[in-house]
């Protein structure tokens with residue numbers, strides 16, 4: 099059943115939460131993804147629009163706290179409560195391809211996550227940014243140590259920034275993060291990371307010609323290419339699995355899987371089943387809104403190289 | 404042009420001014436108090452002024468000052484009240500409430516019949532499931548009222564709503580829903596209860612309407628009307644509003660400029676609510692908007708929020724933290740709403756620009772962070788009369804109050820909690836010992852901290868007599884006395900809701916006592932609070948208020 103209000107005819111926009119303390123590099127990551135959205139119409143919800151270095155030329159018009167970008171990006175400052183901010187997105191005549199929400203430095207993603215599943219949205223995953231050089235000290239700091247640990251514990255993926263600056267090559271940070279979570283740790287240099295890693299493998303709705311294959315190193319990057327060799331992509335053929343077998347396969351994917359995505363015609367189901375992994379988060383969903391013919395029975399998997 | 408003035412004769416004028424504690428009459432001209440004394444003394448001093456006997460049988464006190472409330476208290480009356488207890492509305496009429504499910508259904512049927520548009524939704528508020536332990540309100544109860552009109556029942560906690568099937572169908576989740584906080588029945592369909600704000604947001608139009616009504620000047624009028632009904636002449640909006648743009652400021656000044664507006668509104672700026680700029684620029688903006696203040700709409704004080712609530716397990720506690728879950732597992736500590744660095748940057752800028760900062764600190768760890776931050780700011784810039792205030796300050800220890808006193812800070816203590824959640828604090832959140840020292844007015848007195856007590860309306864109902872009653876008696880909803888040693892005297896409580904509340908709003912030179920030169924803001928009571936049994940404080944009749952010399956009236 100679709101809402102009578104027509105909220106995008108039942109389509110639910112993938113919604114990624116980006117957590118991490120002040121100075122971890124969240125803004126740098128958002129900046130990079132906003133500039134290199136790989137064809138997505140992206141809505142980035144940020145704590146401070148001024149901190150996002152969107153070129154003035156990209157901005158078509160400026161209404162209140164909402165920036166409409168010609169390049170297909172929208173930035174909102176999270177000025178008010180989540181409810182009102184999300185209503186601003188729901189009011190868009192066309193759904194965006196993806197929503198990326200930057201939390202405050204003390205935001206605990208697990209507590210915010212229910213919002214990412216509300217009307218018009220579905221939780222894609224939780225990405226937490228940790229400053230390699232700072233995280234060990236932060237996790238031990240008065241007042242906020244347990245908040246830092248809670249952020250890491252809720253992560254599906256950990257982006258470890260400024261690894262090149264750490265004296266020990268990031269060994270202490272890695273061991274701290276590993277003591278809290280088994281989520282894949284991706285090292286990020288200069289905030290350069292592929293949007294497909296942060297946002298997943300959803301094809302943009304506005305560009306049907308785009309394949310579901312990730313573009314690992316887009317040549318159009320205006321800064322520098324994503325570091326080559328950090329990830330590898332593979333295709334897993336699912337065949338004619340039952341739903342239970344698909345779930346089993348998904349849960350059994352290795353722990354270093356960063357992203358996996360596929361649309362499968364399960365032998366015991368009448369609607370296509372979407373298989374979806376973001377680091378530790380593994381889920382299958384019935385996609386009654388999609389045609390069975392779109393199911394190609396394979397998973398695209400991005401792993402740490 | 405100056406008016407001739409008037410003398411209000413009362414059964415007694417209780418001034419809270421130590422020089423003239425009681426009098427027969429108070430003389431007023433141009434909204435300002437000329438003097439207090441006998442009618443004869445006033446005439447001898449100020450000439451043959453007319454005598455008004457409106458309050459001849461009443462006791463006049465300084466109008467109550469609610470130093471921590473929210474305008475939602477007025478906004479919510481856009482819809483009908485459906486709570487368990489009888490409650491006065493902003494029109495002064497008593498709503499009898501709903502003591503049974505049948506009464507709730509009858510109320511909804513009556514309201515349903517009043518609506519013409521069959522698609523217009525019907526919202527009521529204040530429903531409290533705690534008083535209906537036998538049965539859980541669900542969609543099927545509400546479907547009896549209408550199968551086509553969306554119905555939304557907002558619970559008293561404001562963290563829960565119950566909706567009917569028509570509403571779920573309109574939003575497309577009547578058959579199932581994967582949002583957290585949407586319980587389903589045996590058939591896998593949602594039962595109609597939406598728990599916590601993410602799930603509540605599924606009732607999109609009703610929740611949007613709630614946001615919209617907050618920006619409606621009529622809500623501020625109802626807020627002031629509500630204040631009049633309970634005897635408050637000054638009420639506050641503690642930082643839940645935005646005060647950036649001209650329009651946002653004009654909402655307050657225009658609403659309060661209407662003739663006969665029955666209260667003074669003090670709206671505090673919250674830098675975390677989308678206020679653009681560096682800390683310095685935000686502090687300068689706060690100073691600048693002081694000049695936009697009008698007699699009945701005031702700006703220029705700041706509010707920040709550090710942690711959550713104790714009953715929601717989101718306040719930040721020092722060891723040993725919350726009691727464990729019933730199954731023995733440890734509860735995590737609560738949440739921070741601002742990074743310590745950001746809080747410090749804002750606090751320091753406000754302090755340097757001489758802007759008083761009120762900080763929401765429910766848990767004792769949040770109090771520590773406030774004290775550390777305030778101490779650094781106060782040490783780096785000399786401003787002796789800062790009046791920085793700890794708000795709620797519910798678990799503050801004697802050691803923290805000693806530190807607060809040395810730093811020259813104030814407190815605003817959430818005494819209403821003792822009645823509304825005291826039983827739960829004792830058994831579920833912190834245990835009997837820490838519950839006994841919650842909202843520790845007597846300790847604050849002993850350690851030398853000036854304080855007010857508050858309702859945080861609409862978290863609990865607005866009403867200074869009730870808040871005083873809580874601080875004086877410390878009686879919980881179940882009838883027990885929680886921490887009897889923290890009880891305070893009627894005199895102390897009365898000062899807390901008048902002059903000491905005014906002090907932390909930087910208005911004690913204008914309001915809070917009845918003395919010559921101050922604004923003529925009074926409350927007229929049926930009894931003298933000093934004369935009644937303290938347990939009857941909350942039942943004293945409020946007969947009216949005077950704001951700026953004008954006797955306020957019910958809404959037209």
Ligand SMILES: [Zn+2]
Nearest residue numbers: 472473641859
């Ligand atoms: Zn409040």
